Amino acid sequence: MAYNFKEEMSKPERLMGGHRMCAGCGGPVAARGVLRALDPADKAVIGCATGCMEVSTFMYPYTAWKDSFIHSAFENAGATVSGAQAAYESLKKQGKVDETYKFIAFGGDGGTYDIGFQSLSGAMERGHDMVYVCYDNEAYMNTGIQRASSTPKFADTTTSPAGSVIPGKQQIKKDLTAVIAAHHIPYVAQTTFIGNFKDLHEKAHRAIYTPGAAFMNILAPCPRGWRYPTENLMEMCKLAVETCVWPLFEVEDGIKWTLNYKPKNKLPVEDYLRPQGRFKHMFAKGNEWMIEEFQKEVDRKWESLLKKCEE
Amino acid sequence: MAIRERLSGNEAVANAMRQINPDVVAAFPITPSTEIPQYFSQFVANGKVDTVFVPVESEHSAMSACIGSQASGARTMTATSSCGLALMYEMLYVAASCRLPIIMSAVNRALSGPININNDHSDSMGARDSGWIQLYAETNQEAYDNFIQAVRIGEHADVRLPVMACQDGFITSHAVENIELIEDEKVKAFVGQYKPENYMLNPERPMAVGPYDTVNYYMEHKRQQAQGMINAKQVIMDVAAEFKAMTGREYGMIETYRLDDAEAAIVCIGSSAGTAKVTVDKLRAEGKKVGLLKIRVFRPFPTEEISKALTHVKAVAVMDKAEGFSAQGGPLGADVRAALYNDPFKAKIVNYIYGLGGRDVTVTSLEQVYNEMLEIAETGIVGETYRYLSVRE
Numbered sequence: 001m002a003y004n005f006k007e008e009m010s011k012p013e014r015l016m017g018g019h020r021m022c023a024g025c026g027g028p029v030a031a032r033g034v035l036r037a038l039d040p041a042d043k044a045v046i047g048c049a050t051g052c053m054e055v056s057t058f059m060y061p062y063t064a065w066k067d068s069f070i071h072s073a074f075e076n077a078g079a080t081v082s083g084a085q086a087a088y089e090s091l092k093k094q095g096k097v098d099e100t101y102k103f104i105a106f107g108g109d110g111g112t113y114d115i116g117f118q119s120l121s122g123a124m125e126r127g128h129d130m131v132y133v134c135y136d137n138e139a140y141m142n143t144g145i146q147r148a149s150s151t152p153k154f155a156d157t158t159t160s161p162a163g164s165v166i167p168g169k170q171q172i173k174k175d176l177t178a179v180i181a182a183h184h185i186p187y188v189a190q191t192t193f194i195g196n197f198k199d200l201h202e203k204a205h206r207a208i209y210t211p212g213a214a215f216m217n218i219l220a221p222c223p224r225g226w227r228y229p230t231e232n233l234m235e236m237c238k239l240a241v242e243t244c245v246w247p248l249f250e251v252e253d254g255i256k257w258t259l260n261y262k263p264k265n266k267l268p269v270e271d272y273l274r275p276q277g278r279f280k281h282m283f284a285k286g287n288e289w290m291i292e293e294f295q296k297e298v299d300r301k302w303e304s305l306l307k308k309c310e311e
Numbered sequence: 312m313a314i315r316e317r318l319s320g321n322e323a324v325a326n327a328m329r330q331i332n333p334d335v336v337a338a339f340p341i342t343p344s345t346e347i348p349q350y351f352s353q354f355v356a357n358g359k360v361d362t363v364f365v366p367v368e369s370e371h372s373a374m375s376a377c378i379g380s381q382a383s384g385a386r387t388m389t390a391t392s393s394c395g396l397a398l399m400y401e402m403l404y405v406a407a408s409c410r411l412p413i414i415m416s417a418v419n420r421a422l423s424g425p426i427n428i429n430n431d432h433s434d435s436m437g438a439r440d441s442g443w444i445q446l447y448a449e450t451n452q453e454a455y456d457n458f459i460q461a462v463r464i465g466e467h468a469d470v471r472l473p474v475m476a477c478q479d480g481f482i483t484s485h486a487v488e489n490i491e492l493i494e495d496e497k498v499k500a501f502v503g504q505y506k507p508e509n510y511m512l513n514p515e516r517p518m519a520v521g522p523y524d525t526v527n528y529y530m531e532h533k534r535q536q537a538q539g540m541i542n543a544k545q546v547i548m549d550v551a552a553e554f555k556a557m558t559g560r561e562y563g564m565i566e567t568y569r570l571d572d573a574e575a576a577i578v579c580i581g582s583s584a585g586t587a588k589v590t591v592d593k594l595r596a597e598g599k600k601v602g603l604l605k606i607r608v609f610r611p612f613p614t615e616e617i618s619k620a621l622t623h624v625k626a627v628a629v630m631d632k633a634e635g636f637s638a639q640g641g642p643l644g645a646d647v648r649a650a651l652y653n654d655p656f657k658a659k660i661v662n663y664i665y666g667l668g669g670r671d672v673t674v675t676s677l678e679q680v681y682n683e684m685l686e687i688a689e690t691g692i693v694g695e696t697y698r699y700l701s702v703r704e
Contacts, residue, residue, distance in 0.1 A: 043514055043517075045383065045511050045512070047379065054523065055523040058519055058521075058522045058523060059522060059523045059525065060522035060523065060524045060525065060528050061522075061528070063519040063522070065519060066517070067517055068383075068511035068512070068513075068517040068518050068519065068520075069511075069517075069518075069519040069520065070378075070379060070382055070511060070519075070520040070521055071520070071521035071522070071523075072375055072378050072379070072402065072405045072409075072520075072521050073375065073401060073402060073405060075371070076371060076372060076375035076402070078372075079367060079371070079372035079373075079375035079376045079379070080375045080376065080378055080379040081379055082365065082367075082372075082376055082379065083335065083337060083365065083375060083376030083377060083378060083379025083380035083381075083383070083387070084379035084380060084382065084383045084511060084512075085379075086335045086337070086363045086365045086376065086379075086380055086385075087334060087335050087363075087379070087380040087381075087383035087384065087385035087387070087512065088383060088512060089363050090334040090335050090361065090362065090363040090385055091334060091383075091384065091385055091512060093361065093363075094334070094361050096384075097512050097514075098514075099512075099514045101512060118368060118369060118372070119368075119369075119371070119372050119375065121368070122367055122368030122369070122372055123372075125368070126365065126366070126367075
């Protein structure tokens, strides 16, 4: 069925308003975007790693989630949801549950790239019929903007501050989507908020309804951590894609790589870096080499991706 | 008719698991509990159970998966030891606070470091404040019986807490003993179906588990959790009574052995109780008034039972197979002292650290303890209250 923006947006929300996430946060936009891909007749169990999303959407005695929801700790959303899925498999097999349930775990990049990495890898390798969704805002935002393995090089965070000697984070961003693709699970996708959300919606639908383990990595900007005006969420995502900093692609069974969008005119990385306070020091006189290096890294990864996708 | 068998403690627990037929088992191998998921996965592979077995990539994930599964409405079990239990610590508290009656076979082994695979109680003693009920077994038979009773205790509406059914690594887990198994259908009838009031896979009423709990609520939730542990005592006794009616085997919070007229006593946990019983018989034959108090349930702690049982005893040796590093003794020593504090007769107490990392516990070594206690009973002079047994110093 063709994607219809208006229809999709008029579906009842499964993550309700009234939660306490910041204005302009990408997290709930990612979660609602994924949940919209659920068939309204299907039930779901949602899991969440400790982080902004968990503490803001499920503060006792209120929950913003319409579906069953579980949070247990920071580093184990993969394992926790895999346990729920195993319970479903067992109870369904024994005829103790009739309904169809889908299993979706949400984790920020801290809970996914770093502390929850092992738990995620285990859940994917075991092939549980579940989707793990990372909403990647490129730092530990819940504890106050600390660097993670997902933080891009040179970014100014509270534990990789841009100082007079060390100019921000010194390591490049981990390519987690490729790492999970290397598990050769049925479906892996990288996306963000673009245009009418068609890309995110279709990927979420595929991830949820492909049997077995699936992983989605969604760039979900954090206006506080990235230091750009709150209202510019969509603009930031668009720039990430048009500069090829965050390409849109999907991988089937670890081997079939498909590029979903190729910019007509690849924009220079400055266009993406300039609006963000976390990269401000890169534009100081004498720091041109940082921008050059950043560009080189983006180009290197983009060329490698094009090859994998046979573009 | 009950089935007479010869089984190791691990085989016995794996068989209890098969008879219970849980919905999900999630486990990670660690010596000496490895055999339990090993035997059990064979039952799964041969279609002897309906269980979905989740071979997780760590013990932290084992407990996390158990939490996800039990919260979904599935009866869920695991097994672990030592560092595996330590890796679970964070999640043990979450399981208990979510009031999820997960059942764990904890096969006691020393904690690292240095790394050591043999028995002591440092692993489960470290988890004593996590909110789990803890049952300890002296024999393979008790390991089996406790595991079956654990299901009924944890799932009881007045309790709703996870249960750790502990046994001593290698000493009971690997040694083969005569054992009486209960018939499959009797075990199934005894444990019944798991019917939680609220669970995630209830289509009529979705449930949210594991909230962010603010200052306004956290303390009330902890108070309710504490009540579950307080209530557990009566439930443990009720379940034991039902179990006795089925098997003839009697269980309580504690077990006493020739203690009624004893002047000197040992208080211990687990397999050492067997060695202590032999020692008591030997010394009794010599006319020495000695007895034993075995702790079966460590959490909830049997304060009244201990106080009542030891009220006439003059000198008590509390045996800890775990260091507390408090510079005054181990965890059992602290709890037993507290239990006797309001007793008007207050026995003299010495806390022994013994059996660490598998250090052998022999009749000779326990005889030494009894003789030291008899001397205190006679002279009234306690001396050092924090002693090490069978150690080179």
